[in-house]
Amino acid sequence: MATRTDAPTRREQILKEAARLFAERGFHGVGVDEIGAAVGISGPGLYRHFAGKDAMLAELLVGISESLLTGAKRRLSEAEAAGVAPEAVLDSLIEGHIDFALDDRPLITLHDRELDRLRDADRKLVRQLQRQYVELWVGAVRRLYPGLTEPAARSAVHSVFGLLNSTPHLTRPGSLPDRAGTAELLHRMARGAFAAAAES
Amino acid sequence: MATRTDAPTRREQILKEAARLFAERGFHGVGVDEIGAAVGISGPGLYRHFAGKDAMLAELLVGISESLLTGAKRRLSEAEAAGVAPEAVLDSLIEGHIDFALDDRPLITLHDRELDRLRDADRKLVRQLQRQYVELWVGAVRRLYPGLTEPAARSAVHSVFGLLNSTPHLTRPGSLPDRAGTAELLHRMARGAFAAAAES
DNA sequence: CCTTCAGGTTAACGACCGCTAACCTCCCTG
DNA sequence: CAGGGAGGTTAGCGGTCGTTAACCTGAAGG
Numbered sequence A, B: 001m002a003t004r005t006d007a008p009t010r011r012e013q014i015l016k017e018a019a020r021l022f023a024e025r026g027f028h029g030v031g032v033d034e035i036g037a038a039v040g041i042s043g044p045g046l047y048r049h050f051a052g053k054d055a056m057l058a059e060l061l062v063g064i065s066e067s068l069l070t071g072a073k074r075r076l077s078e079a080e081a082a083g084v085a086p087e088a089v090l091d092s093l094i095e096g097h098i099d100f101a102l103d104d105r106p107l108i109t110l111h112d113r114e115l116d117r118l119r120d121a122d123r124k125l126v127r128q129l130q131r132q133y134v135e136l137w138v139g140a141v142r143r144l145y146p147g148l149t150e151p152a153a154r155s156a157v158h159s160v161f162g163l164l165n166s167t168p169h170l171t172r173p174g175s176l177p178d179r180a181g182t183a184e185l186l187h188r189m190a191r192g193a194f195a196a197a198a199e200s
Numbered sequence C: 001c002c003t004t005c006a007g008g009t010t011a012a013c014g015a016c017c018g019c020t021a022a023c024c025t026c027c028c029t030g
Numbered sequence D: 001c002a003g004g005g006a007g008g009t010t011a012g013c014g015g016t017c018g019t020t021a022a023c024c025t026g027a028a029g030g
Helices: A010-025 A032-038 A043-048 A053-082 A086-103 A105-111 A120-144 A150-164 A179-198 B010-025 B032-038 B043-048 B053-082 B086-103 B105-111 B120-144 B150-164 B179-198
Strands: none
Touching (some): A010 A105, A150 B150, A179 B179, B032 B043, B120 B150
């Protein structure tokens, strides 16, 4: 156990830079030499840490999907234990997703953009994790708005994801105004969108 | 002038298929041979119609940006002429954007995904058109909700674009339930999101 | 009927890219 | 102090991709 977050390992450095580059120029638009250069080694040195370029993307996408899902599960079980109201449960999910979207912008971008570049097995896994995550949201939404049909709730959830994942477009590089304000605005809009979806 | 929409020209066929392929697999992930094959000719035959692969993407992105902007301008001037209420103006913008997002899914996907693959001049042009489009929305939103600051309104507009542009994720290929229902749901959610953004 | 040209074809070139091979250091450990 | 593995390096191979060159063809027009 570390006193701090432990100096980032080489693998983590590589993953972080690869995520940034993939998000900026697309998976096929980035060469392994560029990824290497971004961490100070060059080209084939990456193969000491990853089996290939595909493996980096796979690890990024599986990682983000798992992280989103386990975070949501934790929040739901905590909420259930505390016996809070349905509104607070949904609020907690929204808050978690916003934190993620604001803190890991490149990953959020990759998440719904480069999924098809994965090998079949990895793509299936990621899709399954994503589906579970969506279903957690659908359940929380329908507990708060029982009038919503399941397909409508699912559509609404996907649309709110689109809203929350728009953060990469929000900030021209350099001018992120204040994180807290942006988070609160997004939160209000997400709740408003769900409420509007539920009105007849 | 034609009795119907005139049989699509070769150029239009090519653009349509290229848009679909680019949206599916990314600009760098599609080869010119595949685009050619999709319209029944093969590979280099495309160069009778376009200067290169880049030119196809440029024409697609400029076309969509112009189309969105002119559509919005037309709707705004019509609304002004009719002297309708601010709510109806925003509704008209929302409706236009939804129509576009539902009818030209691949283009909506490309629009915010492959912009950086353009030559400098084209990218500047597209960005300028997009900015104008956003500003039309910001104006309409602030006329309806004068309490919103301009940065807040702009963020809200970008977020609602994210919501509306989520349509490609909504329909697993083949099962689009009913267009009208989806459009109405999206419309309600967009309005709800704006209203929530405006509440303190 | 001959010409021309739009719209194709195939062959091939040059560049680039992912990846492997072969080799070179340190540093840690017995 | 040997030695061995972790983590680099450069050279280069094989394949792919965008693009060009050279050639073909069928239909329209004078």
